[in-house]
Amino acid sequence: MLPPHVSVVERTMDNTTRPEPDKADFPSNAPIVEQAAFLLEYAVLAPSSHNSQPWLFAVADDEIRVYADESRQLTVADPDGRELYLSVGCALENLVIAAKQFGLGVTVTYASETENRRADDATTRHVATVRLEPDTPAKTDQDAALFDAITERRTNHHPFQATSVPEPILERFEDDATTAGIGLELVTDTIRKEEIAALQTQADERQFADPEYRAELGYWIGSGALGASWLAARIGQLAVRHLDLGDREGRKNSTLVTSAPVIAALTATSDDLETQLDVGRVFERLALTATSEGLAVHPMSQILEVDALRADLAALLELEESTPMHLFRLGYADPDTTRTPRRPLEDVTT
Numbered sequence: 001m002l003p004p005h006v007s008v009v010e011r012t013m014d015n016t017t018r019p020e021p022d023k024a025d026f027p028s029n030a031p032i033v034e035q036a037a038f039l040l041e042y043a044v045l046a047p048s049s050h051n052s053q054p055w056l057f058a059v060a061d062d063e064i065r066v067y068a069d070e071s072r073q074l075t076v077a078d079p080d081g082r083e084l085y086l087s088v089g090c091a092l093e094n095l096v097i098a099a100k101q102f103g104l105g106v107t108v109t110y111a112s113e114t115e116n117r118r119a120d121d122a123t124t125r126h127v128a129t130v131r132l133e134p135d136t137p138a139k140t141d142q143d144a145a146l147f148d149a150i151t152e153r154r155t156n157h158h159p160f161q162a163t164s165v166p167e168p169i170l171e172r173f174e175d176d177a178t179t180a181g182i183g184l185e186l187v188t189d190t191i192r193k194e195e196i197a198a199l200q201t202q203a204d205e206r207q208f209a210d211p212e213y214r215a216e217l218g219y220w221i222g223s224g225a226l227g228a229s230w231l232a233a234r235i236g237q238l239a240v241r242h243l244d245l246g247d248r249e250g251r252k253n254s255t256l257v258t259s260a261p262v263i264a265a266l267t268a269t270s271d272d273l274e275t276q277l278d279v280g281r282v283f284e285r286l287a288l289t290a291t292s293e294g295l296a297v298h299p300m301s302q303i304l305e306v307d308a309l310r311a312d313l314a315a316l317l318e319l320e321e322s323t324p325m326h327l328f329r330l331g332y333a334d335p336d337t338t339r340t341p342r343r344p345l346e347d348v349t350t
């Protein structure tokens with residue numbers, strides 16, 4: 001099920017190799033509008049579901065307006081747009097961390113529901129405004145480490161080693177989440193990990209049995225967004241479109257779950273747009289902290305994409321008031337050297 005306005009070939013062309021910004025290039029003596037534009041190079045390195053990069057930015061003077069590009073929504077896997085807004089939240093957090101690193105004060109304001117539709121464009125939604133001030137906020141070593149991790153972070157798809165994650169690091173994750181009003185459940189016991197692995201298998205089976213799901217995944221693989229060469233990507237697209245891979249995929253994914261020392265779930269008491277942005281911001285902060293500590297992170301969204309299984313996960317985690325928003329593995333693993341491509345900045349600025 002392709003979005004109607006764009007062909008596979010057009011999408012294939014719009015991902016380039018991943019840019020590596022150099023902090024030495026920050027235009028410290030230039031007007032603030034140029035400094036703001038430079039920050040976008042860091043925003044776009046954020047993770048996003050299927051590397052869909054569903055964000056747009058508009059820079060004017062000391063303001064960066066952040067938009068969600070709903071034409072890039074995974075309408076089958078993510079019909080409510082939760083993953084889309086989480087992804088935009090990840091990019092927003094990169095902006096905030098990078099601004100601080102370059103001595104800029106930052107105020108983030110979420111756009112209200114009434115003002116966030118642009119009259120001329122039904123799929124572009126204004127979600128937040130980042131206002132910058134040249135006020136040199138105090139920076140800690142931890143801030144610098146988070147910034148450095150923006151260019152280092154990768155999603156790691158390898159099996160994880162059995163080594164446990166040190167308690168102080170897990171406590172830091174919990175503190176960061178709690179400060180933002182978001183819950184964090186950390187599953188380390190074998191029994192519950194196996195239960196989650198079983199949910200993962202069911203999710204893969206159900207999703208791959210759905211031709212529309214396979215077509216959507218194939219479309220994004222075929223676009224090159226997930227980093228394969230054009231030809232390999234195209235072959236991948238055909239395979240996903242025509243075969244039911246659920247059984248094989250499910251077995252692979254459930255082993256990934258049980259191999260990880262920690263399965264983490266970010267949770268929230270509401271599931272509205274602002275909360276989704278907040279969860280994305282917390283996840284990105286956590287992923288950058290993990291990267292700076294040599295830890296691997298791997299989001300696994302399939303369980304949350306099937307309503308009944310999301311409810312099963314909530315029950316398994318004994319959540320009463322809150323709901324699981326994002327699920328991922330945490331642990332140590334061989335580095336994943338794959339560099340997923342990014343759209344050029346011209347394509348994500350309006």
Ligand SMILES: Cc1cc2nc3c(=O)[nH]c(=O)nc-3n(C[C@H](O)[C@H](O)[C@H](O)COP(=O)(O)O)c2cc1C
Binds near residue numbers: 046084155298
């Ligand atoms: C909301 C969200 C959901 C994601 N879900 C999955 C997933 O289910 N499986 C997976 O392998 N990666 C998942 N990812 C990771 C993306 O595929 C990855 O961020 C993207 O391909 C870019 O690669 P990078 O993270 O290495 O920069 C998710 C990322 C986000 C932000």
